[in-house]
Amino acid sequence: MPKEKETEIVIDVETTGLDYTKERVIEFAGIKLVNGKVKEKFETLINPHQHIRKSSQAIHGISEQDLESAPEEQEIYPKIFEFIGNYPIVAHNAIFDFSFLNRTSKRLYDKSLENNYIDTQMMFKEVYPQYESCGLDTLVSVFQGKNEKRHRAMGDAMALAKCYPKLKALYYQKYNWQLSQIDHVEYLFERYLRLQSAINTMQSEIQDLRSIFKIYFERGGKEIKSNTGELLTYNHKKTFSYDFSQIKETLDEIGALTKAVKLNNAFIDRLVTTNSISEEIKDKIKSARIEISENKSFGIVKPEKNK
Secondary structure, three states, rough: OOOOOOEEEEEEEEEEEOOOOOOOOOEEEEEEEEEOOEEEEEEEEEEEEOOHHHHHHHHHHHOOOOOOOOOOHHHHHHHHHHHHHOOOEEEEOOOHHHHHHHHHHHHHHHOOOOEEEHHHHHHHHOOOOOOOOOOOOHHHHOOOOOOOOOHHHHHHHHHHHHHHHHHHHHHHHHHHHHHHHHHHHHHHHHHHHEEEEEEEHHHHHHHHHHHHHHHHHHHOOOEEEEOOOOOOOOOOHHHHHHHHHHHHHHHHHHHHHHHHHHOOOOHHHHOOOOOOOOOOHHHHHHHOOOOOOOOOOOOOHHHHHHH
């Protein structure tokens, strides 16, 4: 019996900015995969008649002049959506690309995209949890791929399309194994708690050893080299606290403000969903968004201790 055809559309978009509610797509690339093989490609620039933010242009290198002779939205989007069809959409951090296309479909045609989307970033995290970075560059390097035109739509889409079938195979091998364990979930939860307890104990033991090393060096101990080459050394330095209001302007003048200050993104997200600030302020904050992602996780609620 011949294998049933499975068609998926790998996409990437470049945009004027990163807030999909206000910014526009300026470059689209799509690759049609049939059973994991590249069968068709589609790419285009798009003239949105909108300013491109400097932060975005610094990434993709597309200027407003580059778009002067590009197709208009009304001309090109029917072709884009025809190419996508009703097939699943595959993208790295798919919510970003999907949100822009979905918003465009609502704005131009008053209807939402009904395509399922597949997030290869999430898949990569599942298969390779040991990697600190889960960006496209890391995925491509793991699968020994190449990206000749990084941060251009077709370059990123093609790099992903070549790696995706391998990632998908590993992801579903793991997923099928996970499904086989569902009937044992109560036991696995108990096992998880044991492992978590062991990790906490080991972390305490490591901290205990670190305290001994600290005392050793404070009593005049010398550097120690292990049989495998690791070197145990000791450093100490003073740290200070600063009045941010007094140095903010100075840091900004020397271009060090963004490095010196780590934004509390979770707090900002909560702030724009409350009624404590005006809609005008909320819009200003939203316009500063530089990335969109989605996280799904479980939590464990500890039992209350007897008082």
